[in-house]
Structure formats: C-alpha cells, structure tokens
Amino acid sequence: MASGLKHVGARIERREDGRLLTGGGRFVDDLRIAGTLEVAFRRSDHAHARILDIDVSAARSCSGVVAVYTADDIEGDVRPIIAQSRMRNYHPTALQILAKEKVRFAGEAIAAVVAESRYLAEDAAARIEIEYEPLESLVDPLRSMAGDAPRLHENTPSNVVVERTFARGEVEQAFHNPPVAVRERFRFRRKAPAALENRTYLADYRGAEGFLTLYTSTQVPGIIRDALVDCLDIPGNRLRVVAPDVGGGFGGKTSLYIEEVLVSVLSRKLERPVKWTSDRLEDLTATSHGFDEIVDAQLALDDEGNFLGLRADVIGDVGAYSLFPFTAGIEPVQVASFLPGPYKIDTYQGRVRCVATSKTALGPYRGVGRPVSTFVMERLVDMAAKRLGLDPKALRLQNLVQPEDFPYKVASGIVWDRSGFTEGLASACDAIGYDALRSQQEQARREGRLIGIGMATYAELTGIGSRLSASPGMPFNTGTETAHICLDSTGGITAKFGVTSFGQGLETVLSQVVADELGVAIDDVTIVQGDTAAVAHSTGSYASRGAVMGTGAAMLACAALKERLLRVAGLMLNAPAEDVTFAQAAFSAPHSGREISLGELARTYYSRQGAIATDVKNELGELSASRMYDPEWGTTSSGTHIALVEVDPETCRVKVLKYLLAGDCGQLINPRIVEGQNHGGVAQGIGAALLEEVVFDEQGQNLTASFMDYVLPSAVEVPRMEQVHLDLKKPNTLGGVRGMGEGGTIGAPAAIANAVADALAPHGCEVTELPITPERIFRLLEGARHQN
Amino acid sequence: MPFKKRIRVTVNGVRHERSVEPRLLLSDFLRHGLNLTGTHVGCEHGICGACTVLVDGRSVRACLTLAVQADNAGIRTIEGHGNAQSMSALQKTFKRCHGLQCGFCTPGFLATIEDMLNKYPLESEGRIRELLSGNLCRCTGYQNIVDAVLMARDERAQAEPVNRQVEKE
Incomplete structure (x- = not known):
C-alpha cells in the first residue's frame, strides 16, 4: 500500500484504460435492465410550421408498440423548463418536451413511440401522420432580426432574445481618425460537437419506492438531477442521476435535453425502464450546436502599433431554444466578453445580440x-x-x-x-x-x-x-465542487467526487492527487464519480473546471481526513496527535517503538471492540471527510x-x-x-x-x-x-x-x-x-x- | 411473426446459433443479441468506424453488415482481443501511448489496426494515417493512436522478423 513515489506530475498510465480497451466500458447503451422499452421519435420535417393534426392511430396498432405519446398525452406530467438568467434584456423561452402547436426547427420531436425494441418503435414512428402549415423559415439571423420577421416565440418582444453591451473608455474618441485602423466582417460557421457516443438516456422508475434512476450520457449529472427534481416533482433523495462511462461531450452534453426528460416521464408513467439512444442523424440535428456568429470588428492603433481601441458588433445565431441551464446567451455573449483577449486594451465596446432562428439550439461547445x-x-x-x-x-x-x-x-x-x-x-x-x-x-x-x-x-x-457565473447571469452556484474521502473498516480508501469524466481521464488524475495527499499507492484509491448519490451537490464537468475544482476539493478533504487519522493514531501510539507522523501509509510517533499501517488503524478503529474509547468514537464517527472547494x-x-x-x-x-x-x-x-x-x-x-x-x-x-x-x-x-x-x-x-x-x-x-x-x-x-x-x-x- | 432466418456464427471462439430477422444489423446482433457491448455504434452509416469488428480476419463495419451475412463466419469483437489482465500487444501499446480518451471509438480502431498490421508493412507514418482515416476519433487528435501503431508494428517486426506475413496487393 505504501508509496514513496509522487504521483502528481508523473506520466502515469490511465486507470480507465483497462476496461475501455477490452470492451469493458459501461456506456449508457451498454447497460441492461430487464424489461426495458425503447423510444423512437417522430421529428419535424419542417423548420418552422404550425402543427394542424397528428394521427398516431396506425402507429398505436403496430406490432410491439406499448404506447405512443404526443404533447397532449404528457400535459401535466412535467413542469415547464425555462433557462433563467439575471441578464438584462434576456428573454427566456421554454423548452418543449414534445412540440405542441408549433415546430421551430427541422428535427424537433413531435411524437414518441415506446415499443419492445428500437426496430419496432421506428417502424411505428414512420406511420405517424402529421399535417403542417408551413411558416417562414428563419434561417438567416439578419433576416430574423428584421422588424417584419415573424416571431419564433410568441412570448418574446422580437427574435433578439439577448442583447448586451460591454464598454470601457472613450471608444468614439479612439476611433476618431486613428493613425491606423483595421476593420472587417468575420463569419464563423456553425459546428456540431459530434461526440462519438451519441446521447443516450435510460430511465428506471420503481413505482413501489417512487424512486427514479436516470442513466445518462451527460457531463453534468448534478445539474440534471436538480432540474428533474423541479420539473418532475420527485424529491432529490428519490432521484438519482448516473453518468457512467461517457463517450465524449465537448459541451454538447452539458444541457438538459428534452429526450432526457421524456424517458423519465415515460418510465414513471409506464413503470418500466425506458431507453432512448440517439442515432447520428438525430445527433447532428438535435444536439446543441456551437460557434455561429457574425462579428463586425475594428481595431485602432497608433503609428507605433500600440492598440488604441477595439470595437465589435456580434450577432449570434442561437437557434430555436434557450437551452437549460446555460441559456441562449452563453456562446455569443462570451465572444463579446472575451474579445480583447490577452491584450492590453483600455478602450473597448462590444455589443452582442443573440438572434433566435428556426435551427437547432446553440449551446456550449469546447472553448x-x-x-x-x-x-x-x-x-x-x-x-x-x-x-x-x-x-x-x-x-x-x-x-x-x-x-x-x-x-x-x-x-x-x-x-x-x-x-x-x-x-x-x-x-x-x-x-x-x-x-x-x-x-x-x-x-x-x-x-x-x-x-x-x-x-x-x-x-x-x-x-x-x-x-462569477459559468454562464452570464445564471442564477445558481457553479463555483464549488465536493470531494468525500473515506477510509473503510478494511483500510480501503474511496474518494467520491461530483466532477465527472467524459473521457478526460479524471479518474486517473483525481487518484494521483488523493494518493499523494494520503501517501498511498494510486491503486489503493477507488474513485467514484458521475453519480449524484456520491456527493450532495455538484454541477459536473465543463468550462475547464474539473481538474482545478476536483483536485482542490480532494486536497481539502484529504487534509481533514488526515487530521482525524492522526488523532486516532495518537491514541493507538500513546502519543499526542501533533507528534504523530504519517508517511508511506503508516503512522509513527517518537519513542513509540512501532508503526501502524493504515489498514491496521482502520481495523482497530472500526472492528476491534474496546480498542478506542467510546466517547472518542462517538465524537469522531466515520473516518471520512467531505469538503467543498471554491476557487472564487x-x-x-x-x-x-x-x-x-x-x-x-x-x-x-x-x-x-x-x-x-x-x-x-x-x-x-x-x-x-x-x-x-x-x-x-x-x-x-x-x-x-x-x-x-x-x-x-x-x-x-x-x-x-x-x-x-x-x-x-x-x-x-x-x-x-x-x-x-x-x-x-x-x-x-x-x-x-x-x-x-x-x-x-x-x-x-x-x-x-x-x-x-x-x-x-x-x-x-x-x-x-x-x-x-x-x-x-x-x-x-x-x-x-x-x-x- | 416476422420472417426469421437461422444463422450460425462463431464469436470470439464461441459458437452461436440464432434465428434473426434479415434486417438485423450485425452491430445490433452482437450488442443486443449476444450482449457483446464492446462493439460501439457511432454513426450507423459506415463513416466513423466505431463498430468495426473482424469477420474471418478482415475488418468489417458491423453497422453496414446484416447479421445474416455473417452466417457461418468467425467473428472477433473487442472482447476477444484480450482482457484487462492479459491484453493483446496492441491493447498494451494503446495504453502505453495514451491512445484513447473516452474509449468509445477504441474497439473499432483496434480491429482496423489488427487488420492493418496483418496485411501491410506500414512503412511510414503517412501510410498509417491514410489507413486509419476510415476510423474517426474526436478526443485524441490521432497522434497517440499513430504512435501506438508504430510501436505495435516495431514490436511485431522484432518478434517475428521472418514469418511476417505481408500481403502484397
């Protein structure tokens, strides 16, 4: 168990690789729960249209079909989901789990077929008939901004759903006849995060206990849990969200998706496990997209090349919906707020407008x-x-x-x-x-x-x-992460985290830090993550936060655990806790004449009756520590x-x-x-x-x-x-x-x-x-x- | 009842006899019929290569193959390459070179590369990259995968300098 090596800073081979290289990975679609039903969606063929009629009768009578749902059938099963922000000039729009009166992008889900297999569900979905009244498609954000453009959402004053300006210094003055100025209209075209694992959700509702477990390919299980508690009205202690191995995310798996909500709703309705696995067509049309802006920008300089001022007008094409929780503002607003970059620019004005269009929603994508x-x-x-x-x-x-x-x-x-x-x-x-x-x-x-x-x-x-907030004005805390580290009665160390991995190797990185802090070998540490049952609160992995926050929390929790261990060791060695040293997984004290291993300490503390005074055990309790880290x-x-x-x-x-x-x-x-x-x-x-x-x-x-x-x-x-x-x-x-x-x-x-x-x-x-x-x-x- | 056809396949050395619908994809047969979930499905249209398996030694897209086409074939999936305690030489070089991150595309890469190593001399990095271009990885940027192939190639050349089978095409 003892390890004299320092793990942090070393090129250690990854702990995840053993399973991932041998077919032992557990991605959501690999999980098997007996009796699982599968979902196939009927999605909109139109980018913007009124739904006049949906006929699911033929689908309902198809072989293997358990049920077919449209928006009307789940009315009342789920509360509205609205991504909030304290930003001024932000006009939130609610997500539609299934499209009700209108579709706002091609690929939006309208009806869901639940059947004994995906093949049968798709057979039936093809037989659903939908009558549309097409409306003007809002493809060009400049057109969508125009006063006479039809509004995509009835509750917003226009299709500009976010507007914000950052300003410092005398911008007009800087651009009044500067010695040198460059200006250009830049266009960065829309991307798809395209993780190789398509999004997959498996909901398992146990009616007798009223307990829902959702297995989901997400980067943010804690955010999903907290959101589902609100919109499904299930208490948090009966709602567990698990992200097992996740096959890439890159931001595309940081939002709450309607399919994730729907399988949960349907599992509760049917009291059966319900699964949906996206295919690539659905991924490229219904997973959030990234980076889609028009930027008019100009830079003023003096003759020596010193920057005098920067000005930009950013138009973001944010698609049809404001995704939960990061909102339609996250991508374009960050273009404007980060534009000055690493340069000294005292004079800056950046205006950003986020424009709703009849396209897949824009969300966070790497960077x-x-x-x-x-x-x-x-x-x-x-x-x-x-x-x-x-x-x-x-x-x-x-x-x-x-x-x-x-x-x-x-x-x-x-x-x-x-x-x-x-x-x-x-x-x-x-x-x-x-x-x-x-x-x-x-x-x-x-x-x-x-x-x-x-x-x-x-x-x-x-x-x-x-x-700060991870997304402008987002009204909940993304500033802390938790580590819970426990020494069990056999001397085993389990470290639980909220930050989750979608391929980055966090299991390896976190165990390196814990091993060093406790002076043990890396294999002696078991990491638990990607499970809301692990810690009380977490928001997950995004915004390059996993290593900073996860290892910070690990260091704090290890220090707190060590303090307890030293106290117990002191009692066992008949020495004051402050004299006990803990190195290479063993405790010693001057003149005690012996060493106590971590395993021996654990077994003595938990299992040997009478070895530790009752009042001490009543006070210390479990040999574990949980700490939150906030890097401010x-x-x-x-x-x-x-x-x-x-x-x-x-x-x-x-x-x-x-x-x-x-x-x-x-x-x-x-x-x-x-x-x-x-x-x-x-x-x-x-x-x-x-x-x-x-x-x-x-x-x-x-x-x-x-x-x-x-x-x-x-x-x-x-x-x-x-x-x-x-x-x-x-x-x-x-x-x-x-x-x-x-x-x-x-x-x-x-x-x-x-x-x-x-x-x-x-x-x-x-x-x-x-x-x-x-x-x-x-x-x-x-x-x-x-x-x- | 839909029409079903009886097929016999040997997967990772184990014989199976099953009745399957003619439309059933080999990828779904392996994943859902035989519970060999190490074969992953990334695109279902033959581009990403995540579902690649070895059918009678040749790398094949399981998402573009019907299970009935594999009748009487011998199939090797990732589960047949070696387990965590006894990895294949290639699995080991992937681990040593950090040739995987999320691991979703990895089983397909391993199947493709096994086939490559058996067939071609892989004389240059450029040639290796070309042969890898039918498998997509979104995490690694390929560099460490290429390094893993180079290492596996060199190890193999050392281990069997004479018997090395090179299929000239």
Missing part, C-alpha cells in the same frame, strides 16, 4: 465563445501588422498584458490572473524556430509555393468559483499556437505541415493527459478552421446531417503536434492547477486562419470566414485574379 473571439482578434492583429509592416510576433509582444500588469482587468470586466502571456508567445516562437521558419517561407514563396505561418495567442478563464475568481490559462500550412493552388486544399503550442496550465498533474487534451482540442480546432460546417438550406433543412456531409478531421488532416509546457509561478488555486481542456480548440482556428491568410498574402486575399474550405479558397483566389 465557448473564445474560439470565435480569438479568431477575430488574432485576425485583426495580423491585418494590423501587415498594414504597419510589422512582424506579427512583435506586434503581439508589444500589446500583450505584460508580466507586471497582473492581475489585469479586461475592459469587459474579466480579471486575468498572472499567467504566461508573453512567455508563452516567446517560448512558442523559440521552440518552432520562428525566424528560421520565416526564411524558409521566403524561399518557398520564391519557388511559387503558397506557404503560410500563423500564430494565435489566447487567454482562458478556468476553474471559476463562486464570484478562478484562474487564467494561456497559450500560443503556431501553425505552418501550405495551400495547394490546384486543389485549394490546405495541408498543416507543422503545429506547435506553448501553454501555461500551472501544475501539470499528468503531462500525458495534458498533452492528449491538447492534441484533441487542436484537432477540433483544425476541424473548425478547415472542414466542419453545419449547413442549412433556405428552408432550414440541415444539409449536413450525416458524417458524409459533416466532415470531422481524420488522421490524415491532423498533423503531429509539438508542445511546450511553461514552468512559471503557479497560480493560487489549491495545487497550483489551471484548467486546460479547452485551450486547443481556442487557439487552433485562429492560428490556422492566420496561416492560411499568410499563405494567400501574395494574392492579396484575407481570411474572414471559417471554415476556410477549398471552395472558399478557390473563390478568394478567383476574386483576386479578377481584381488584378
């Missing part, structure tokens, strides 16, 4: 807002550098928040904790050999090759505590990415030749896992920059509803990456950890966009829209050709 804000800001910086004839690296170094400026309050109100902004940029350039790369580029250009170098610097708020303001992660790309002038295809990132994420708990997170984040960022786009036609039909059309990067498109971990002063979070799960996706789109723009620079083209597909590059080059 939330910052992939877009970084794309816009970093493009402006490169455009300004070109205008001024300065190197992009020099212009950045000059304007970044400097080490002596921390803590730095961004014009939008965010406060940057000390983080390696300038150091990251310098390290990235050193590591990739930036100057040599520029010479190589010149040589390649002389040969007629379209080679480009792009960089992006970003900062990210992570592990935020109770002083959280901390700042940062990084610089550099990409080298080549554009093929014939096919207009972009190849990423080299990729490097330098990041400051504080204490690395497991460098192997940190690097893996960056690999995956960058791959998603490359997908966002070059390949991925959810496309709707003018009727609001999703044209990219399969993996044939929604193109995820494969091993061919993603390059080998190099990484530099900055070793700087650690932040003040417990353990010195900064969150880092999203950085890859934040930096990569901007770095790639800048690299492609740099490659196309000889043709005088600018990149203003992502993804920059071969077709868009072709059009840019054609446009340039016609101009010359």
Whole structure:
C-alpha cells in the first residue's frame, strides 16, 4: 500500500484504460435492465410550421408498440423548463418536451413511440401522420432580426432574445481618425460537437419506492438531477442521476435535453425502464450546436502599433431554444466578453445580440465563445501588422498584458490572473524556430509555393468559483465542487467526487492527487464519480473546471481526513496527535517503538471492540471527510499556437505541415493527459478552421446531417503536434492547477486562419470566414485574379 | 411473426446459433443479441468506424453488415482481443501511448489496426494515417493512436522478423 513515489506530475498510465480497451466500458447503451422499452421519435420535417393534426392511430396498432405519446398525452406530467438568467434584456423561452402547436426547427420531436425494441418503435414512428402549415423559415439571423420577421416565440418582444453591451473608455474618441485602423466582417460557421457516443438516456422508475434512476450520457449529472427534481416533482433523495462511462461531450452534453426528460416521464408513467439512444442523424440535428456568429470588428492603433481601441458588433445565431441551464446567451455573449483577449486594451465596446432562428439550439461547445473571439482578434492583429509592416510576433509582444500588469482587468470586466502571456508567445516562437521558419517561407514563396505561418495567442478563464457565473447571469452556484474521502473498516480508501469524466481521464488524475495527499499507492484509491448519490451537490464537468475544482476539493478533504487519522493514531501510539507522523501509509510517533499501517488503524478503529474509547468514537464517527472547494475568481490559462500550412493552388486544399503550442496550465498533474487534451482540442480546432460546417438550406433543412456531409478531421488532416509546457509561478488555486481542456480548440482556428491568410498574402486575399474550405479558397483566389 | 432466418456464427471462439430477422444489423446482433457491448455504434452509416469488428480476419463495419451475412463466419469483437489482465500487444501499446480518451471509438480502431498490421508493412507514418482515416476519433487528435501503431508494428517486426506475413496487393 505504501508509496514513496509522487504521483502528481508523473506520466502515469490511465486507470480507465483497462476496461475501455477490452470492451469493458459501461456506456449508457451498454447497460441492461430487464424489461426495458425503447423510444423512437417522430421529428419535424419542417423548420418552422404550425402543427394542424397528428394521427398516431396506425402507429398505436403496430406490432410491439406499448404506447405512443404526443404533447397532449404528457400535459401535466412535467413542469415547464425555462433557462433563467439575471441578464438584462434576456428573454427566456421554454423548452418543449414534445412540440405542441408549433415546430421551430427541422428535427424537433413531435411524437414518441415506446415499443419492445428500437426496430419496432421506428417502424411505428414512420406511420405517424402529421399535417403542417408551413411558416417562414428563419434561417438567416439578419433576416430574423428584421422588424417584419415573424416571431419564433410568441412570448418574446422580437427574435433578439439577448442583447448586451460591454464598454470601457472613450471608444468614439479612439476611433476618431486613428493613425491606423483595421476593420472587417468575420463569419464563423456553425459546428456540431459530434461526440462519438451519441446521447443516450435510460430511465428506471420503481413505482413501489417512487424512486427514479436516470442513466445518462451527460457531463453534468448534478445539474440534471436538480432540474428533474423541479420539473418532475420527485424529491432529490428519490432521484438519482448516473453518468457512467461517457463517450465524449465537448459541451454538447452539458444541457438538459428534452429526450432526457421524456424517458423519465415515460418510465414513471409506464413503470418500466425506458431507453432512448440517439442515432447520428438525430445527433447532428438535435444536439446543441456551437460557434455561429457574425462579428463586425475594428481595431485602432497608433503609428507605433500600440492598440488604441477595439470595437465589435456580434450577432449570434442561437437557434430555436434557450437551452437549460446555460441559456441562449452563453456562446455569443462570451465572444463579446472575451474579445480583447490577452491584450492590453483600455478602450473597448462590444455589443452582442443573440438572434433566435428556426435551427437547432446553440449551446456550449469546447472553448465557448473564445474560439470565435480569438479568431477575430488574432485576425485583426495580423491585418494590423501587415498594414504597419510589422512582424506579427512583435506586434503581439508589444500589446500583450505584460508580466507586471497582473492581475489585469479586461475592459469587459474579466480579471486575468498572472499567467504566461508573453512567455508563452516567446517560448512558442523559440521552440518552432520562428525566424528560421520565416526564411524558409521566403524561399518557398520564391519557388511559387503558397506557404503560410500563423500564430494565435489566447487567454482562458478556468476553474471559476463562486464570484462569477459559468454562464452570464445564471442564477445558481457553479463555483464549488465536493470531494468525500473515506477510509473503510478494511483500510480501503474511496474518494467520491461530483466532477465527472467524459473521457478526460479524471479518474486517473483525481487518484494521483488523493494518493499523494494520503501517501498511498494510486491503486489503493477507488474513485467514484458521475453519480449524484456520491456527493450532495455538484454541477459536473465543463468550462475547464474539473481538474482545478476536483483536485482542490480532494486536497481539502484529504487534509481533514488526515487530521482525524492522526488523532486516532495518537491514541493507538500513546502519543499526542501533533507528534504523530504519517508517511508511506503508516503512522509513527517518537519513542513509540512501532508503526501502524493504515489498514491496521482502520481495523482497530472500526472492528476491534474496546480498542478506542467510546466517547472518542462517538465524537469522531466515520473516518471520512467531505469538503467543498471554491476557487472564487478562478484562474487564467494561456497559450500560443503556431501553425505552418501550405495551400495547394490546384486543389485549394490546405495541408498543416507543422503545429506547435506553448501553454501555461500551472501544475501539470499528468503531462500525458495534458498533452492528449491538447492534441484533441487542436484537432477540433483544425476541424473548425478547415472542414466542419453545419449547413442549412433556405428552408432550414440541415444539409449536413450525416458524417458524409459533416466532415470531422481524420488522421490524415491532423498533423503531429509539438508542445511546450511553461514552468512559471503557479497560480493560487489549491495545487497550483489551471484548467486546460479547452485551450486547443481556442487557439487552433485562429492560428490556422492566420496561416492560411499568410499563405494567400501574395494574392492579396484575407481570411474572414471559417471554415476556410477549398471552395472558399478557390473563390478568394478567383476574386483576386479578377481584381488584378 | 416476422420472417426469421437461422444463422450460425462463431464469436470470439464461441459458437452461436440464432434465428434473426434479415434486417438485423450485425452491430445490433452482437450488442443486443449476444450482449457483446464492446462493439460501439457511432454513426450507423459506415463513416466513423466505431463498430468495426473482424469477420474471418478482415475488418468489417458491423453497422453496414446484416447479421445474416455473417452466417457461418468467425467473428472477433473487442472482447476477444484480450482482457484487462492479459491484453493483446496492441491493447498494451494503446495504453502505453495514451491512445484513447473516452474509449468509445477504441474497439473499432483496434480491429482496423489488427487488420492493418496483418496485411501491410506500414512503412511510414503517412501510410498509417491514410489507413486509419476510415476510423474517426474526436478526443485524441490521432497522434497517440499513430504512435501506438508504430510501436505495435516495431514490436511485431522484432518478434517475428521472418514469418511476417505481408500481403502484397
């Protein structure tokens, strides 16, 4: 049991892998409960239409069908679900579990068939007949904003459901004849999080006990539990939400989904286990989308290249519904609030409007807002550098928040904790050999090759505590997480957490921390997570908070547990607790002449009658400790990415030749896992920059509803990456950890966009829209050709 | 009663005889008929490769194959590659290289790579990436998967320098 090794900071192999590599993973669809019924949905063919009639009679008589439900059939079974926010000018819209009078996006669920198998449920769902009166599809957010556009929701004053402005300094003055100004309209096209595991929900209601268990592929079991308690009117002690192995999330599994509510409602109605497993079509049409903004932005500079002011107008296409709990505001508002990025910009005005359209709802997706804000800001910086004839690296170094400026309050109100902004940029350039790369580029250009170098610097708020809200104005606490650590009567250590894993390796990371704090081997610690029965309150894993909050809570709980253990050991060793030392899973005291192992202590305390005085046991109780950790303001992660790309002038295809990132994420708990997170984040960022786009036609039909059309990067498109971990002063979070799960996706789109723009620079083209597909590059080059 | 056809398959060395509807997908047969839930379904249209299994040694998309097509075949699913105590060489290199995160796509990758290792010399990283391009992973960015393949290739070359079977195509 004893371990002299320190686990934190080591490249430890993952504990999850044994089961995941051998088919032993337990994803929701792998769970078996006898008697489970399966659900298939009939979904809307129209993007915006009134429902005139639904005929389910043929479906009801199909073989194997237990029941068919429409909105009318579940009326009264569930209270309205409305994502609230204290933001001014936020107009909430309620979710529809099943569409009642109107559908607001193609793919919205209208009827649910419950049958003995999914095959039979789908057979019956196909026989449901629905009569619609089509309404104008609101596909273009600019059209949807217009005064004469039909309203999507009857209870909002217009289709602009959130409006907010961030402002500091004299913006008009900064933009009154500035020596240099760059301005552009940028477009970041809609993405799908596309976790490989589709969303799956299995509800098991036991009527005799009035107890509901929901197994769900979610990142936020605690949020789901608390929401279901409210909308199903089941007390929290009879509602357990379990997220077992979850096959990726990336933000797409942080919202409460109507299917999740519906299987719960139906399981209670039918008193049978009820399951729904999404197929990929349903995933791409009904799981929240990400990143969909039009940003008009301008940057003013003086002749020396100092930033004088920044101004932006952000229009977010937020789709049909405001998802619970993060609201329709989460993505576009963060574009505006993070736009100044890691730069010193005293004068800023960012206005954001979130516009409802007849599309799938926009929700959080890895990086939330910052992939877009970084794309816009970093493009402006490169455009300004070109205008001024300065190197992009020099212009950045000059304007970044400097080490002596921390803590730095961004014009939008965010406060940057000390983080390696300038150091990251310098390290990235050193590591990739930036100057040599520029010479190589010149040589390649002389040969007629379209080679480009792009960089992006970003900062990210992570592990935020109770002083801020995870989504603007969200009226509940996302600032704490809990750890409960227990020594059982056999000497076994079980550590329970609220933060849950959807692939990040938290089980490994958390056990590394607990093992070090208690001085035991990593295999001696069992981690329980992803289960609301584990701790009293939790909100889960999102916003790069899992490692910061989970390990912080673990350290506090371990310290509290140790205090108890030392007291018991002192009694057993006849020594004052303060003289007892605990090392390598054993207790000793000076002159006691012996050591007590953790196991021996546990067995003596719990099982040997009379060994510990009754009054002591009555007072101490279980040898366990539970603590919550609140990092208050959280901390700042940062990084610089550099990409080298080549554009093929014939096919207009972009190849990423080299990729490097330098990041400051504080204490690395497991460098192997940190690097893996960056690999995956960058791959998603490359997908966002070059390949991925959810496309709707003018009727609001999703044209990219399969993996044939929604193109995820494969091993061919993603390059080998190099990484530099900055070793700087650690932040003040417990353990010195900064969150880092999203950085890859934040930096990569901007770095790639800048690299492609740099490659196309000889043709005088600018990149203003992502993804920059071969077709868009072709059009840019054609446009340039016609101009010359 | 829907029409059913009797099929015989050997899965991970165990013989099964079942009556199945002709429309039943091999992926559903394995997952729900035989409870071999290690085979995952990611897209059901043959793009993501998560459901890949070995049918008579060849990597096959179980979501594009009907169970009746596997009649008389020998199938190896992830459960047949090795368990946590006795992993296959490839499973071990995945663990060593951190070639998986959420693990959902992993069984499909392992099947594809086993087939690749048996068939091709895998002389370069570029060739490996090309052969991996039929399997999608959303977590790892592929780098550690590629490293796991390189390591498995080299280990295999060391272990059986002479008998290495290379299918020339």
